[in-house]
Amino acid sequence: MAERESINRMIYAIGYQRITVEQLESAMDARKVDLLVDVRSVPYSRKYAFNQKRLKGIFGTRYEWHGKLLGGKVGPAQEEGLTFLISESKSRILMIMCMEHSPCDCHRLYDISRRLLEKGVDVTHLFEGREYSTAEMEEICYGWFKK
Secondary structure: OOOOOHHHOOEEEEEOOOOOHHHHHHHHHHOOOOEEEEOOOOOOOOOHHHOHHHHHHHHHHHEEEOHHHHOOOOOOOOHHHHHHHHHHOOOOOEEEEEOOOOHHHOHHHHHHHHHHHHOOOOOEEEEOOEEEOHHHHHHHHHOOOOO
């Protein structure tokens, strides 16, 4: 396994399904997040506040949509998207965002986070008011963690 690089990197993951934009912003501020990376295939929502244009208006340069490379509806995240996350996390604190409240139901856990962990970069999942590593989240979701 590759040497763990997560000590110098920070990537959080969150689902917006049960939160407000204000709660998202608060979570970002509390963790000093530099960049919110939207990993939805389609950056629109029934909750108007989470539409791409609105998020860009609220967060400005702290928001980027990367659904073409990291979206779950088009298949596994592309290697180029994972490389982007790894590269950017060297100098900035990132938060990947998708819709699903539970990481158990979202590609941010079973695709993006799992593959980042294989590359030595752990993701911290914000769920139910707590922070979990990818291994902890997989244990909760699936009852196992494949090393």
